[in-house]
Amino acid sequence: MAATSNSLQKYSVLDPSRMPLLASFHRLPRFLALAGILLAFNACAGRPGPDILKVVSTKDVRTKEVAIYTATTRAKDEKNDNGFSTGRAEDLNYAKYTISIPPDHKASTIEWPKGKPNAKTDFVVTSQSTLTAPAFNKDVVVQQGKRRPVGIFVHGYNYTFQESLFRLAQMAADANIDAVPVLFAWPSQGALTGYIADRESVLYSRDYLASLLISLSADQANGDLILFGHSMGGFLIMETARQLKLEGRDDVLSRLSIVLAAPDIDADVFRKQMDVIGKMKIPLTLLVSKDDRALAASSFLDADHPRVGRFDIDDPQIRETAVKYGIKVVDITSVKGTDGLGHDRFVSLAKLYPQLASLDGAKANRSPAQVGAFIFDAAGATIASPFRLVSKVVSPQ
Incomplete structure (x- = not known):
């Protein structure tokens, strides 16, 4: 390092014009690594287009169906009556979709149509309807029955509307429990080049999620x-919770069970957010992986500021942070992902989703260590009740 520093000093004195070139060579390996990560992001087969939302008949096919309620800041797709675009809406749009799950569905997988959608082998939409705000609220309540939890999924960066809709359908189907899934879809560009635009759309959507x-x-x-956010969706959730606190809406915050999976949040920003929000009635849970390569790329783009989703729970400072803010940090590094980057491990934890209603820190007969004690197998793919702790969990004592 000393030799490098001396060389830089030499060139800065003798030939300042060479400094940018030298710096670019110094950073070249990191740019190549970033390029590799971005290529891995885009390595999946062709992404499903909006045509996937066309209604398909399931006549003569015995399938499981999942009703998804949607509140979105996306504008209506003028080319597809059933979907929403990357544009920003001035008011929340509401809809209900019924998604059919194929009989041979494999957990953690979305069986996308490879040709014409077929309910026997693919996820398909069997019905769709646009709702007004009153109809949305009434319909969700009607589905509740006896105070069942409402699970709200906030997707991350580089998602299309149809991808977020089908992802929630997959998680709800794998969970196999009676809960009401709600998708909050913000206007992600659904493109690798849309990172900055996505961050702006997250900020644009704060008021709407709070509403x-x-x-x-x-x-x-x-x-x-149950407010479950992935990646950049975690940033949206934290900004919304901070806003609710500043508005004095502790009545709302006390009802929230927040779980952030691989949150794409600057660690310093997160601490400032928690300084405002304070300890929550139902402890906030972080699902982290110290080898998340997608968040490594995000950190690179943010001048190497560490991301919350890469917290290392063996770090004493992280343990102190967990205790200070009354949060639980769950290390899911051992969970197998599907994207090659370690960023979508939450998909394999779908069975965790409905059980999040049990994270009720207000129950007097539960200690902090018992609240949110999850059962994972070696791959983190299962959960059952009664709870026992197999993952590493940091809880406030």
Whole structure:
């Protein structure tokens, strides 16, 4: 390092014009690594287009169906009546989709159509309807029954609307429990080059997510609101929670069970957010992986600022942070992902999703260590009740 420093000093004195070139060579391996990560992001087969949302008949096919309620800041897709575009809407749009799950569905997988959608082998939409805000709220409440939880999924960066919709359908189907899934879809560009635009769309969507949470929490027929965010969706959730705190809406925050999977949040920003939000009635849970390569790329783009989703729970400072803010940090590094980057491990934990209603820190008969004690197998693919701790969990004592 000293030799490199001396060389830089030499060139800065003798020939300042050479400094940018030298710096670019110094950073070249990192740019190549970033390029490799971005290529891996885009290595999947052709992504499904909006035509995937066309209604398909399931006549004569015995399938499982999942009803997904959607609140979105995406504008309506003028080319596809059933979908939403990358544009930003001025008001929340509401819809309901029924997704059919094929009989031979494999957990953690979305069986995308390879040709014409077929309910026997593929995820397909069997019905779709546009809802007004009152109809949306009423319909979700009607589905509740006896104070069942509402599970709200907030997707991450580089998602299309149809991908976020089918991802939630997959998680709800794998969970196989009676809960009401709600998708909050913000206007991601659904493109690798859209990272900055996506961050702006997240900030644009804060008021709308807060409005949705206020509306859902107002009806006491609803159980706790499980707010599950992936990647950049975690940033949106934290910004919304901070906003609710500043607005004095502790009544809403007390109903929230927040789980952030691989959150794409600057670690310093997260601490400032928690300084405002404070310890939550239901402890906030982080699902982290110290080898998440997608978040490594995000950190690179952010001048090497560490990301929350790459927290190392063996780091004493992380343990201190967990205790200070009353959060639980769950290391899921051993969980097998499907994207080659370690960024989508949450998909394999779908069975965790409905059980999040059990993260009720307000119950007097539960200690912090018992709240949110998850059962994972070696691949982190299963969960059952009663809970016992197999993963590493840091809980406030």
